[in-house]
Amino acid sequence: NAGVTQTPKFQVLKTGQSMTLQCAQDMNHNSMYWYRQDPGMGLRLIYYSASEGTTDKGEVPNGYNVSRLNKREFSLRLESAAPSQTSVYFCASRAYGTENNQPQHFGDGTRLSIL
């Protein structure tokens, strides 16, 4: 009953370091998403993958890259971390419905601090 699993749960980086956040889902969902959550700003979409083999930019993609490794896994990479990227990062997945409006299911997040 794992659902969406994110690793690591916590990480502290120095400015300029790189890091990859991992996400895996076991619900056979087609679509996967990466969000960041900041106080007062809610969830903001960074990148998404509508299906295996495709990725697209969301609302706040600058400074990030993604890889849809296979149907289960979707990773988020920070190439050169900046203090403005301090946030809580959530991965989500969604099944493909006839009108593509199935709800998203979330992992428990990665808390990232950049000094």
Next chain:
Amino acid sequence: QKEVEQDPGPLSVPEGAIVSLNCTYSNSAFQYFMWYRQYSRKGPELLMYTYSSGNKEDGRFTAQVDKSSKYISLFIRDSQPSDSATYLCAMSEGDMRFGAGTRLTVKP
């Protein structure tokens, strides 16, 4: 103006109270409406999922959608301390949009 507006609270109520949480939105194309509950240091958990206007009830929770007013509500009856969390509204016409969340505390 944000596409989805939600009062951040915080909202504090005594145990047993009826809680009303609300969101307004500007995009009339939204057809699917959701409420998520997020406990501290956890991810959002889907609570209610409704299509178009009307009411949906699940135990102590009732979701209402009024598309003519672009207004959605979540009611919690007989609130419990375990309901203390942040509640996020979300809506979709393909792409999902989230409210910023309302922090609720239910005091014993």
